[in-house]
Amino acid sequence: MRILVLGATGYLGGHVVDRLRVLPGTRLLVGGRSPDADVTVDLARGGPRDLAEALAAAAPAVVVNCAGATGGDAVTLAEVNARGPAALCAALRAAAPAARLVHLGSAAEYGPGTPGLRVTESDPTSPAAPYGATKLAGTVAVTASGLDAVVLRVGNPVGPGAPSTGLPGRVAALLADAGRDPDATLRLGDLSAHRDFVDVRDVARAAELAATAVGPLPPILDVGGGEAIPVRELVRRLATAAGFRGRIAEAGGGGSARSARVSWQCSDITAARDALGWRPSHSLDASLTALWAAVGARSARPEGVPAP
Template identity: 60%
Template sequence: MRILVLGANGYLGGHIAGRLRALPGVRLLTGGRHPDDDLRFDLATVQPGALAGLVELASPDAVVNCVGAVGGSALTLVEANSRGPAVLCEALHSAAPTARLVHLGSVAEYGPTILGEQTAEDAPARPVSAYGASKLAGTLAVTGSGLDSVVLRVTDPVGPGAPSAGLPGRLTAELRAATRHDPAGTVQVGDLSAHRDFVDVRDVATAAAMALTAPRPLPPLLNIGSGHAVPLRDLVHGLVRASGFRGKVIENLGAVGRSPEVPWQCARITAARRELGWAPGHTLHASLAALWSADGVHGVEDRELRWDPAG
Protein backbone atom coordinates (compact mmCIF):
# COMPACT_ATOMS: atom_id res chain seq x y z
CA MET A 1 0.00 0.00 0.00
CA ARG A 2 1.42 3.37 -1.04
CA ILE A 3 0.63 6.15 1.45
CA LEU A 4 1.51 9.79 0.85
CA VAL A 5 2.00 11.92 3.99
CA LEU A 6 1.80 15.69 3.53
CA GLY A 7 3.59 17.59 6.29
CA ALA A 8 5.63 14.62 7.54
CA ASN A 9 8.19 16.94 9.15
CA GLY A 10 5.67 18.61 11.44
CA TYR A 11 4.64 17.54 14.93
CA LEU A 12 1.62 15.40 14.09
CA GLY A 13 2.90 14.50 10.64
CA GLY A 14 6.18 13.21 12.03
CA HIS A 15 4.44 10.90 14.48
CA ILE A 16 2.01 9.70 11.82
CA ALA A 17 4.83 8.99 9.38
CA GLY A 18 6.69 7.07 12.08
CA ARG A 19 3.61 5.00 12.85
CA LEU A 20 3.05 4.19 9.19
CA ARG A 21 6.66 3.14 8.66
CA ALA A 22 6.13 0.43 11.25
CA LEU A 23 3.21 -1.10 9.34
CA PRO A 24 4.03 -4.11 7.17
CA GLY A 25 3.28 -3.69 3.49
CA VAL A 26 3.26 0.12 3.56
CA ARG A 27 5.39 2.14 1.14
CA LEU A 28 5.65 5.62 2.64
CA LEU A 29 6.02 8.74 0.50
CA THR A 30 6.24 12.29 1.82
CA GLY A 31 5.22 15.60 0.30
CA GLY A 32 5.86 19.18 1.35
CA ARG A 33 8.49 21.89 1.58
CA HIS A 34 11.22 19.93 3.36
CA PRO A 35 14.33 19.14 1.28
CA ASP A 36 14.00 15.43 2.10
CA ASP A 37 10.39 15.13 0.91
CA ASP A 38 9.78 12.83 -2.03
CA LEU A 39 7.45 15.41 -3.59
CA ARG A 40 8.47 19.07 -3.19
CA PHE A 41 5.70 21.68 -3.08
CA ASP A 42 4.00 24.19 -0.79
CA LEU A 43 0.38 23.13 -0.35
CA ALA A 44 -0.60 26.70 0.52
CA THR A 45 0.43 28.08 -2.87
CA VAL A 46 0.74 25.19 -5.34
CA GLN A 47 -1.61 25.16 -8.33
CA PRO A 48 -4.03 22.22 -8.69
CA GLY A 49 -2.60 21.12 -12.03
CA ALA A 50 0.97 21.07 -10.77
CA LEU A 51 -0.04 19.14 -7.67
CA ALA A 52 -2.04 16.68 -9.75
CA GLY A 53 1.05 15.94 -11.82
CA LEU A 54 3.06 15.16 -8.70
CA VAL A 55 0.31 13.02 -7.21
CA GLU A 56 -0.02 11.08 -10.45
CA LEU A 57 3.69 10.26 -10.31
CA ALA A 58 3.38 9.09 -6.70
CA SER A 59 0.26 7.01 -7.46
CA PRO A 60 -0.82 6.76 -3.80
CA ASP A 61 -3.48 4.42 -2.47
CA ALA A 62 -4.06 6.82 0.43
CA VAL A 63 -3.10 10.36 1.42
CA VAL A 64 -3.00 12.01 4.85
CA ASN A 65 -2.88 15.80 5.04
CA CYS A 66 -1.07 17.03 8.17
CA VAL A 67 -0.29 20.50 6.81
CA GLY A 68 -1.80 23.55 8.45
CA ALA A 69 -1.11 26.91 10.08
CA VAL A 70 -2.00 27.86 13.65
CA GLY A 71 -0.68 31.41 13.68
CA GLY A 72 0.05 34.23 11.31
CA SER A 73 -2.10 36.57 9.26
CA ALA A 74 -5.59 35.79 8.05
CA LEU A 75 -4.12 35.20 4.60
CA THR A 76 -1.61 32.68 5.96
CA LEU A 77 -4.36 30.80 7.79
CA VAL A 78 -6.66 30.71 4.78
CA GLU A 79 -3.93 29.66 2.35
CA ALA A 80 -2.78 26.74 4.49
CA ASN A 81 -5.98 25.63 6.20
CA SER A 82 -8.64 26.40 3.60
CA ARG A 83 -7.09 26.72 0.15
CA GLY A 84 -4.60 23.89 0.71
CA PRO A 85 -7.19 21.15 1.37
CA ALA A 86 -9.35 22.41 -1.49
CA VAL A 87 -6.43 22.27 -3.93
CA LEU A 88 -5.51 18.81 -2.66
CA CYS A 89 -9.03 17.52 -3.25
CA GLU A 90 -9.09 18.93 -6.79
CA ALA A 91 -5.72 17.34 -7.54
CA LEU A 92 -6.83 13.97 -6.18
CA HIS A 93 -9.98 14.06 -8.28
CA SER A 94 -7.91 14.15 -11.44
CA ALA A 95 -4.81 12.19 -10.41
CA ALA A 96 -5.91 9.62 -7.78
CA PRO A 97 -9.72 9.61 -7.56
CA THR A 98 -9.92 6.30 -5.67
CA ALA A 99 -7.31 7.15 -3.02
CA ARG A 100 -8.44 7.40 0.60
CA LEU A 101 -7.92 10.92 1.97
CA VAL A 102 -7.46 11.48 5.71
CA HIS A 103 -7.41 15.15 6.67
CA LEU A 104 -6.51 16.50 10.10
CA GLY A 105 -9.10 18.93 11.35
CA SER A 106 -9.29 20.72 14.68
CA VAL A 107 -11.62 20.82 17.65
CA ALA A 108 -11.42 24.61 17.26
CA GLU A 109 -13.94 24.23 14.44
CA TYR A 110 -16.68 23.63 17.02
CA GLY A 111 -16.21 26.91 18.84
CA PRO A 112 -18.06 27.33 22.16
CA THR A 113 -19.52 24.11 23.52
CA ILE A 114 -21.74 23.20 26.45
CA LEU A 115 -19.93 23.17 29.78
CA GLY A 116 -19.59 19.69 31.25
CA GLU A 117 -20.67 17.87 28.09
CA GLN A 118 -18.89 15.93 25.36
CA THR A 119 -19.17 17.34 21.84
CA ALA A 120 -20.26 14.92 19.12
CA GLU A 121 -19.51 15.18 15.41
CA ASP A 122 -23.03 16.40 14.60
CA ALA A 123 -22.73 19.43 16.91
CA PRO A 124 -22.95 22.78 15.10
CA ALA A 125 -19.62 24.26 14.04
CA ARG A 126 -19.37 27.87 15.27
CA PRO A 127 -15.70 28.81 15.38
CA VAL A 128 -14.84 32.07 17.09
CA SER A 129 -11.27 32.47 15.82
CA ALA A 130 -9.81 32.98 12.37
CA TYR A 131 -7.88 29.76 12.91
CA GLY A 132 -11.02 27.76 13.67
CA ALA A 133 -12.90 29.31 10.76
CA SER A 134 -10.09 28.54 8.32
CA LYS A 135 -9.89 24.95 9.56
CA LEU A 136 -13.65 24.58 9.16
CA ALA A 137 -13.43 25.78 5.56
CA GLY A 138 -10.80 23.11 4.91
CA THR A 139 -13.00 20.46 6.49
CA LEU A 140 -15.94 21.47 4.31
CA ALA A 141 -13.73 21.28 1.22
CA VAL A 142 -12.85 17.69 2.11
CA THR A 143 -16.28 16.47 3.23
CA GLY A 144 -17.91 18.01 0.17
CA SER A 145 -15.34 16.70 -2.31
CA GLY A 146 -17.00 13.39 -3.12
CA LEU A 147 -13.72 11.59 -2.46
CA ASP A 148 -13.26 8.58 -0.19
CA SER A 149 -12.33 10.83 2.71
CA VAL A 150 -12.54 11.38 6.44
CA VAL A 151 -11.67 14.38 8.61
CA LEU A 152 -10.18 13.58 11.99
CA ARG A 153 -11.11 16.43 14.32
CA VAL A 154 -8.20 16.33 16.73
CA THR A 155 -8.41 17.86 20.21
CA ASP A 156 -5.25 19.21 21.90
CA PRO A 157 -2.32 16.86 21.17
CA VAL A 158 0.43 16.50 23.73
CA GLY A 159 3.43 14.22 24.07
CA PRO A 160 7.01 13.80 22.88
CA GLY A 161 8.31 16.49 20.55
CA ALA A 162 5.62 19.08 21.34
CA PRO A 163 6.62 22.30 19.56
CA SER A 164 7.46 25.42 21.51
CA ALA A 165 4.60 27.27 19.79
CA GLY A 166 2.11 25.69 22.23
CA LEU A 167 1.82 25.60 26.01
CA PRO A 168 3.20 22.06 26.59
CA GLY A 169 6.31 22.58 24.46
CA ARG A 170 6.90 26.17 25.58
CA LEU A 171 6.56 25.29 29.26
CA THR A 172 8.85 22.30 28.80
CA ALA A 173 11.53 24.57 27.35
CA GLU A 174 11.12 27.09 30.18
CA LEU A 175 11.27 24.37 32.84
CA ARG A 176 14.43 22.92 31.27
CA ALA A 177 16.05 26.34 31.39
CA ALA A 178 14.90 26.91 34.97
CA THR A 179 16.15 23.57 36.25
CA ARG A 180 19.57 24.32 34.71
CA HIS A 181 19.96 27.92 35.83
CA ASP A 182 17.64 28.58 38.77
CA PRO A 183 15.91 25.46 40.19
CA ALA A 184 14.26 27.57 42.91
CA GLY A 185 13.19 30.35 40.56
CA THR A 186 9.83 31.21 39.02
CA VAL A 187 8.07 30.37 35.78
CA GLN A 188 5.17 32.49 34.59
CA VAL A 189 2.15 31.22 32.69
CA GLY A 190 -1.14 32.72 31.53
CA ASP A 191 -4.70 32.08 32.67
CA LEU A 192 -5.09 28.33 33.23
CA SER A 193 -8.80 28.16 34.05
CA ALA A 194 -10.00 26.81 30.69
CA HIS A 195 -10.67 23.09 30.30
CA ARG A 196 -9.22 21.18 27.36
CA ASP A 197 -9.31 17.64 26.03
CA PHE A 198 -5.69 16.50 25.73
CA VAL A 199 -4.85 13.51 23.55
CA ASP A 200 -1.46 11.88 23.18
CA VAL A 201 0.17 12.58 19.82
CA ARG A 202 0.99 8.88 19.52
CA ASP A 203 -2.70 8.03 19.85
CA VAL A 204 -3.46 10.54 17.10
CA ALA A 205 -0.91 8.78 14.89
CA THR A 206 -2.55 5.42 15.57
CA ALA A 207 -5.98 6.81 14.70
CA ALA A 208 -4.66 8.24 11.42
CA ALA A 209 -3.06 4.92 10.50
CA MET A 210 -6.30 3.09 11.23
CA ALA A 211 -8.30 5.57 9.13
CA LEU A 212 -5.88 5.26 6.21
CA THR A 213 -6.04 1.48 6.18
CA ALA A 214 -9.69 0.91 7.12
CA PRO A 215 -11.22 -1.54 4.63
CA ARG A 216 -14.57 0.25 4.30
CA PRO A 217 -15.73 3.84 3.79
CA LEU A 218 -15.76 5.98 6.92
CA PRO A 219 -18.06 8.75 8.16
CA PRO A 220 -17.07 12.23 7.01
CA LEU A 221 -16.02 13.31 10.52
CA LEU A 222 -14.49 11.50 13.48
CA ASN A 223 -13.44 13.12 16.75
CA ILE A 224 -10.03 12.09 18.03
CA GLY A 225 -9.46 13.00 21.66
CA SER A 226 -9.32 11.55 25.15
CA GLY A 227 -12.99 12.05 25.91
CA HIS A 228 -12.07 13.90 29.12
CA ALA A 229 -11.63 17.61 29.83
CA VAL A 230 -9.08 18.83 32.37
CA PRO A 231 -8.09 22.35 33.43
CA LEU A 232 -4.99 23.71 31.76
CA ARG A 233 -3.76 24.05 35.32
CA ASP A 234 -3.63 20.24 35.60
CA LEU A 235 -1.38 20.02 32.55
CA VAL A 236 0.99 22.65 33.96
CA HIS A 237 1.19 21.06 37.40
CA GLY A 238 1.65 17.61 35.87
CA LEU A 239 4.53 18.83 33.72
CA VAL A 240 6.10 20.55 36.72
CA ARG A 241 5.95 17.27 38.65
CA ALA A 242 7.47 15.37 35.71
CA SER A 243 10.33 17.89 35.54
CA GLY A 244 11.13 17.89 39.25
CA PHE A 245 11.11 21.70 39.22
CA ARG A 246 11.09 23.03 42.82
CA GLY A 247 10.45 26.68 42.14
CA LYS A 248 7.19 28.61 41.76
CA VAL A 249 4.77 28.71 38.86
CA ILE A 250 2.98 32.07 38.76
CA GLU A 251 -0.35 32.23 36.94
CA ASN A 252 -1.13 35.60 35.38
CA LEU A 253 -4.91 35.64 35.49
CA GLY A 254 -5.11 38.64 33.19
CA ALA A 255 -3.36 36.85 30.34
CA VAL A 256 -5.74 34.92 28.12
CA GLY A 257 -5.34 32.65 25.13
CA ARG A 258 -6.41 33.23 21.56
CA SER A 259 -10.03 32.17 22.18
CA PRO A 260 -11.13 33.03 25.75
CA GLU A 261 -14.71 32.58 24.50
CA VAL A 262 -14.14 28.80 24.62
CA PRO A 263 -13.77 27.83 28.29
CA TRP A 264 -14.58 24.15 27.75
CA GLN A 265 -13.67 21.56 25.14
CA CYS A 266 -14.32 17.85 25.40
CA ALA A 267 -14.86 15.50 22.46
CA ARG A 268 -17.18 12.53 22.30
CA ILE A 269 -15.11 9.73 20.79
CA THR A 270 -17.64 6.90 20.56
CA ALA A 271 -17.78 7.14 16.74
CA ALA A 272 -14.02 6.60 16.42
CA ARG A 273 -14.29 3.60 18.74
CA ARG A 274 -17.10 2.17 16.65
CA GLU A 275 -15.76 2.92 13.17
CA LEU A 276 -12.04 2.35 13.70
CA GLY A 277 -11.81 0.23 16.83
CA TRP A 278 -9.64 3.06 18.16
CA ALA A 279 -9.28 4.23 21.74
CA PRO A 280 -6.69 6.47 23.41
CA GLY A 281 -3.96 4.39 25.00
CA HIS A 282 -2.01 6.99 26.99
CA THR A 283 -2.97 8.92 30.09
CA LEU A 284 -2.15 12.61 30.42
CA HIS A 285 0.42 11.65 33.06
CA ALA A 286 2.13 9.31 30.59
CA SER A 287 2.02 11.94 27.85
CA LEU A 288 3.66 14.56 30.05
CA ALA A 289 6.31 12.11 31.25
CA ALA A 290 7.13 11.26 27.63
CA LEU A 291 7.23 14.94 26.70
CA TRP A 292 9.68 15.71 29.47
CA SER A 293 11.93 12.71 28.83
CA ALA A 294 12.08 13.26 25.05
CA ASP A 295 15.23 14.78 23.58
CA GLY A 296 14.58 18.49 23.40
CA VAL A 297 11.57 20.38 22.08
CA HIS A 298 11.20 20.52 18.33
CA GLY A 299 10.22 23.63 16.45
CA VAL A 300 7.80 23.44 13.54
CA GLU A 301 7.61 25.46 10.38
CA ASP A 302 4.91 28.13 10.29
CA ARG A 303 2.72 26.16 7.95
CA GLU A 304 3.03 22.87 9.78
CA LEU A 305 0.19 21.91 12.10
CA ARG A 306 0.89 22.88 15.70
CA TRP A 307 -0.96 22.63 19.00
CA ASP A 308 -3.41 25.46 19.57
CA PRO A 309 -3.53 26.29 23.29
CA ALA A 310 -6.79 28.19 22.89
CA GLY A 311 -8.58 25.77 20.58
Protein backbone atom coordinates in the same frame (compact mmCIF):
# COMPACT_ATOMS: atom_id res chain seq x y z
CA MET B 1 0.08 0.06 -0.55
CA ARG B 2 1.51 3.48 -1.32
CA ILE B 3 0.73 6.09 1.33
CA LEU B 4 1.62 9.74 0.80
CA VAL B 5 1.98 11.91 3.91
CA LEU B 6 1.79 15.69 3.55
CA GLY B 7 3.08 17.92 6.34
CA ALA B 8 5.47 15.20 7.48
CA THR B 9 7.92 17.65 9.05
CA GLY B 10 5.34 19.01 11.51
CA TYR B 11 4.56 17.79 15.00
CA LEU B 12 1.63 15.57 14.07
CA GLY B 13 3.04 14.64 10.67
CA GLY B 14 6.31 13.43 12.12
CA HIS B 15 4.55 11.00 14.43
CA VAL B 16 2.25 9.83 11.63
CA VAL B 17 5.30 9.10 9.47
CA ASP B 18 6.94 7.17 12.31
CA ARG B 19 3.79 5.09 12.67
CA LEU B 20 3.27 4.38 8.99
CA ARG B 21 6.93 3.74 8.21
CA VAL B 22 6.85 0.36 9.96
CA LEU B 23 3.46 -0.69 8.58
CA PRO B 24 3.92 -4.00 6.70
CA GLY B 25 3.27 -3.92 2.98
CA THR B 26 3.44 -0.13 2.79
CA ARG B 27 5.62 2.15 0.73
CA LEU B 28 5.68 5.49 2.49
CA LEU B 29 6.05 8.66 0.43
CA VAL B 30 6.68 12.09 1.96
CA GLY B 31 5.32 15.15 0.21
CA GLY B 32 6.29 18.76 0.77
CA ARG B 33 8.25 21.76 -0.45
CA SER B 34 11.62 20.37 0.64
CA PRO B 35 13.96 19.21 -2.14
CA ASP B 36 14.33 16.01 -0.11
CA ALA B 37 10.64 15.21 -0.40
CA ASP B 38 9.58 12.17 -2.42
CA VAL B 39 6.76 14.23 -3.93
CA THR B 40 7.19 17.98 -4.39
CA VAL B 41 3.95 19.77 -3.47
CA ASP B 42 3.00 23.14 -2.02
CA LEU B 43 -0.62 23.02 -0.91
CA ALA B 44 -0.72 26.67 0.17
CA ARG B 45 0.41 28.10 -3.17
CA GLY B 46 0.49 25.34 -5.78
CA GLY B 47 -2.18 25.16 -8.43
CA PRO B 48 -4.49 22.12 -8.66
CA ARG B 49 -3.03 21.22 -12.07
CA ASP B 50 0.54 21.07 -10.72
CA LEU B 51 -0.65 19.17 -7.67
CA ALA B 52 -2.53 16.73 -9.89
CA GLU B 53 0.57 16.05 -11.96
CA ALA B 54 2.59 15.32 -8.81
CA LEU B 55 -0.14 13.05 -7.45
CA ALA B 56 -0.52 11.20 -10.74
CA ALA B 57 3.20 10.45 -10.74
CA ALA B 58 3.12 9.28 -7.11
CA ALA B 59 -0.04 7.16 -7.58
CA PRO B 60 -0.87 6.89 -3.87
CA ALA B 61 -3.62 4.63 -2.58
CA VAL B 62 -3.93 6.87 0.50
CA VAL B 63 -3.04 10.49 1.19
CA VAL B 64 -2.72 11.61 4.81
CA ASN B 65 -2.80 15.39 5.04
CA CYS B 66 -1.11 16.60 8.22
CA ALA B 67 -0.22 19.99 6.76
CA GLY B 68 -1.59 22.92 8.71
CA ALA B 69 -0.74 26.22 10.36
CA THR B 70 -1.56 27.01 13.99
CA GLY B 71 -0.11 30.52 14.03
CA GLY B 72 0.36 33.51 11.79
CA ASP B 73 -2.01 36.08 10.38
CA ALA B 74 -5.42 35.29 8.92
CA VAL B 75 -4.06 35.23 5.35
CA THR B 76 -1.44 32.62 6.21
CA LEU B 77 -3.96 30.53 8.11
CA ALA B 78 -6.40 30.68 5.18
CA GLU B 79 -3.75 29.73 2.64
CA VAL B 80 -2.58 26.68 4.55
CA ASN B 81 -5.70 25.50 6.38
CA ALA B 82 -8.46 26.36 3.89
CA ARG B 83 -6.98 26.75 0.40
CA GLY B 84 -4.57 23.85 0.87
CA PRO B 85 -7.17 21.13 1.49
CA ALA B 86 -9.41 22.56 -1.26
CA ALA B 87 -6.57 22.45 -3.80
CA LEU B 88 -5.61 18.96 -2.66
CA CYS B 89 -9.15 17.68 -3.14
CA ALA B 90 -9.37 19.19 -6.62
CA ALA B 91 -6.05 17.57 -7.54
CA LEU B 92 -7.10 14.19 -6.15
CA ARG B 93 -10.35 14.26 -8.12
CA ALA B 94 -8.33 14.82 -11.27
CA ALA B 95 -5.39 12.50 -10.67
CA ALA B 96 -6.32 9.86 -8.10
CA PRO B 97 -10.08 9.81 -7.55
CA ALA B 98 -9.99 6.34 -5.98
CA ALA B 99 -7.42 7.30 -3.32
CA ARG B 100 -8.51 7.66 0.27
CA LEU B 101 -7.86 11.03 1.91
CA VAL B 102 -7.28 11.22 5.67
CA HIS B 103 -7.26 14.88 6.68
CA LEU B 104 -6.31 16.15 10.15
CA GLY B 105 -8.77 18.76 11.33
CA SER B 106 -9.08 20.40 14.73
CA ALA B 107 -11.51 20.47 17.64
CA ALA B 108 -11.14 24.26 17.43
CA GLU B 109 -13.65 24.03 14.59
CA TYR B 110 -16.40 23.55 17.16
CA GLY B 111 -15.70 26.76 19.06
CA PRO B 112 -16.75 27.25 22.69
CA GLY B 113 -18.23 24.15 24.29
CA THR B 114 -20.83 23.81 27.03
CA PRO B 115 -19.23 23.01 30.40
CA GLY B 116 -19.87 19.43 31.38
CA LEU B 117 -20.79 18.27 27.87
CA ARG B 118 -18.85 16.44 25.16
CA VAL B 119 -19.25 17.67 21.61
CA THR B 120 -20.13 15.19 18.84
CA GLU B 121 -19.46 15.26 15.12
CA SER B 122 -23.07 16.29 14.41
CA ASP B 123 -23.04 19.29 16.75
CA PRO B 124 -22.99 22.82 15.28
CA THR B 125 -19.65 24.47 14.60
CA SER B 126 -18.92 28.02 15.67
CA PRO B 127 -15.15 28.63 15.69
CA ALA B 128 -14.04 31.52 17.86
CA ALA B 129 -10.94 32.64 15.96
CA PRO B 130 -9.35 32.54 12.49
CA TYR B 131 -7.50 29.31 13.24
CA GLY B 132 -10.68 27.35 13.93
CA ALA B 133 -12.53 29.09 11.10
CA THR B 134 -9.87 28.22 8.52
CA LYS B 135 -9.63 24.63 9.76
CA LEU B 136 -13.40 24.37 9.43
CA ALA B 137 -13.19 25.67 5.85
CA GLY B 138 -10.67 22.92 5.12
CA THR B 139 -12.97 20.33 6.63
CA VAL B 140 -15.88 21.52 4.49
CA ALA B 141 -13.70 21.28 1.38
CA VAL B 142 -12.82 17.68 2.24
CA THR B 143 -16.28 16.48 3.25
CA ALA B 144 -17.88 18.08 0.16
CA SER B 145 -15.25 16.74 -2.25
CA GLY B 146 -16.99 13.51 -3.17
CA LEU B 147 -13.78 11.61 -2.42
CA ASP B 148 -13.28 8.62 -0.15
CA ALA B 149 -12.29 10.98 2.66
CA VAL B 150 -12.40 11.29 6.43
CA VAL B 151 -11.53 14.24 8.66
CA LEU B 152 -10.02 13.44 12.06
CA ARG B 153 -10.94 16.34 14.33
CA VAL B 154 -8.01 16.31 16.71
CA GLY B 155 -8.19 17.67 20.26
CA ASN B 156 -5.18 19.28 21.94
CA PRO B 157 -2.19 17.07 21.11
CA VAL B 158 0.44 16.50 23.78
CA GLY B 159 3.44 14.22 24.11
CA PRO B 160 7.03 13.91 22.92
CA GLY B 161 8.20 16.68 20.61
CA ALA B 162 5.40 19.12 21.46
CA PRO B 163 6.36 22.49 19.90
CA SER B 164 6.72 25.68 21.91
CA THR B 165 3.89 27.21 19.85
CA GLY B 166 1.44 25.21 22.01
CA LEU B 167 1.01 25.47 25.75
CA PRO B 168 2.46 22.06 26.78
CA GLY B 169 5.61 22.60 24.73
CA ARG B 170 5.96 26.21 25.86
CA VAL B 171 5.61 25.27 29.53
CA ALA B 172 8.11 22.43 29.10
CA ALA B 173 10.63 24.88 27.60
CA LEU B 174 10.12 27.27 30.52
CA LEU B 175 10.60 24.43 32.99
CA ALA B 176 13.83 23.42 31.27
CA ASP B 177 15.11 26.99 31.60
CA ALA B 178 14.09 27.16 35.26
CA GLY B 179 15.70 23.87 36.25
CA ARG B 180 15.34 22.84 39.90
CA ASP B 181 15.90 26.30 41.35
CA PRO B 182 13.50 26.55 44.33
CA ASP B 183 13.41 30.32 43.90
CA ALA B 184 12.34 30.17 40.25
CA THR B 185 8.93 31.51 39.26
CA LEU B 186 7.02 30.23 36.26
CA ARG B 187 4.91 33.15 35.04
CA LEU B 188 1.93 32.08 32.96
CA GLY B 189 -1.39 33.49 31.83
CA ASP B 190 -4.87 32.42 32.81
CA LEU B 191 -4.98 28.63 33.25
CA SER B 192 -8.65 28.28 34.14
CA ALA B 193 -9.80 26.77 30.82
CA HIS B 194 -10.57 23.07 30.35
CA ARG B 195 -9.13 21.23 27.35
CA ASP B 196 -9.36 17.75 25.86
CA PHE B 197 -5.76 16.54 25.58
CA VAL B 198 -4.78 13.57 23.44
CA ASP B 199 -1.38 11.96 23.06
CA VAL B 200 0.22 12.69 19.70
CA ARG B 201 1.09 8.99 19.35
CA ASP B 202 -2.59 8.12 19.72
CA VAL B 203 -3.40 10.64 16.99
CA ALA B 204 -0.87 8.91 14.74
CA ARG B 205 -2.48 5.55 15.48
CA ALA B 206 -5.90 6.94 14.56
CA ALA B 207 -4.47 8.19 11.27
CA GLU B 208 -3.01 4.74 10.58
CA LEU B 209 -6.33 3.04 11.30
CA ALA B 210 -8.20 5.51 9.09
CA ALA B 211 -5.69 5.01 6.29
CA THR B 212 -5.97 1.24 6.36
CA ALA B 213 -9.65 0.73 7.23
CA VAL B 214 -11.65 -1.35 4.77
CA GLY B 215 -14.75 0.26 3.36
CA PRO B 216 -16.13 3.80 3.70
CA LEU B 217 -15.75 5.81 6.90
CA PRO B 218 -17.87 8.55 8.44
CA PRO B 219 -16.93 11.97 7.05
CA ILE B 220 -15.75 13.30 10.42
CA LEU B 221 -14.38 11.53 13.49
CA ASP B 222 -13.43 13.20 16.77
CA VAL B 223 -10.00 12.13 18.02
CA GLY B 224 -9.37 13.30 21.56
CA GLY B 225 -8.88 12.13 25.09
CA GLY B 226 -12.62 12.20 25.77
CA GLU B 227 -12.09 14.11 29.01
CA ALA B 228 -11.82 17.82 29.80
CA ILE B 229 -8.75 18.52 31.92
CA PRO B 230 -8.13 21.89 33.62
CA VAL B 231 -5.14 23.50 31.95
CA ARG B 232 -3.94 24.40 35.43
CA GLU B 233 -3.83 20.68 36.24
CA LEU B 234 -1.79 19.91 33.13
CA VAL B 235 0.78 22.55 34.11
CA ARG B 236 0.95 21.20 37.66
CA ARG B 237 1.49 17.62 36.45
CA LEU B 238 4.13 18.69 33.95
CA ALA B 239 5.95 20.65 36.65
CA THR B 240 5.90 17.53 38.83
CA ALA B 241 7.33 15.42 36.00
CA ALA B 242 10.10 17.99 35.59
CA GLY B 243 10.94 18.04 39.30
CA PHE B 244 10.20 21.77 39.39
CA ARG B 245 10.47 23.13 42.94
CA GLY B 246 9.68 26.77 42.29
CA ARG B 247 6.44 28.73 42.15
CA ILE B 248 3.82 28.91 39.39
CA ALA B 249 2.39 32.41 39.06
CA GLU B 250 -0.86 32.68 37.15
CA ALA B 251 -2.20 35.99 35.87
CA GLY B 252 -5.10 37.03 33.67
CA GLY B 253 -4.29 37.26 29.98
CA GLY B 254 -1.15 36.02 28.33
CA GLY B 255 -2.73 32.88 26.96
CA SER B 256 -3.18 31.76 23.38
CA ALA B 257 -5.13 34.29 21.34
CA ARG B 258 -6.81 31.56 19.30
CA SER B 259 -8.15 29.78 22.39
CA ALA B 260 -8.78 32.65 24.80
CA ARG B 261 -12.52 32.68 24.12
CA VAL B 262 -12.97 28.93 24.62
CA SER B 263 -13.20 28.04 28.31
CA TRP B 264 -14.35 24.44 27.75
CA GLN B 265 -13.52 21.93 25.06
CA CYS B 266 -14.23 18.22 25.23
CA SER B 267 -14.91 15.70 22.45
CA ASP B 268 -17.09 12.62 22.37
CA ILE B 269 -14.85 9.93 20.83
CA THR B 270 -17.50 7.21 20.54
CA ALA B 271 -17.69 7.42 16.75
CA ALA B 272 -13.94 6.90 16.35
CA ARG B 273 -14.16 3.87 18.59
CA ASP B 274 -17.03 2.42 16.58
CA ALA B 275 -15.59 3.18 13.12
CA LEU B 276 -11.90 2.50 13.74
CA GLY B 277 -11.70 0.46 16.92
CA TRP B 278 -9.66 3.37 18.27
CA ARG B 279 -9.37 4.73 21.76
CA PRO B 280 -6.56 6.57 23.56
CA SER B 281 -3.90 4.27 24.97
CA HIS B 282 -1.71 6.86 26.72
CA SER B 283 -2.70 8.54 29.97
CA LEU B 284 -2.10 12.26 30.39
CA ASP B 285 0.67 11.54 32.90
CA ALA B 286 2.35 9.19 30.41
CA SER B 287 2.11 11.88 27.72
CA LEU B 288 3.63 14.53 29.99
CA THR B 289 6.39 12.19 31.15
CA ALA B 290 7.30 11.46 27.53
CA LEU B 291 7.17 15.17 26.68
CA TRP B 292 9.50 16.04 29.52
CA ALA B 293 11.87 13.15 28.74
CA ALA B 294 12.21 14.44 25.16
CA VAL B 295 12.87 17.99 26.40
CA GLY B 296 15.44 16.71 28.88
CA ALA B 297 17.18 14.67 26.18
CA ARG B 298 17.47 17.76 23.97
CA SER B 299 18.75 19.86 26.86
CA ALA B 300 21.38 17.25 27.78
CA ARG B 301 22.96 17.12 24.33
CA PRO B 302 26.08 19.24 23.84
CA GLU B 303 25.55 22.23 21.58
CA GLY B 304 25.80 21.29 17.92
CA VAL B 305 25.17 17.59 18.50
CA PRO B 306 22.04 16.47 16.58
CA ALA B 307 19.37 14.17 17.94
CA PRO B 308 19.86 10.47 17.14
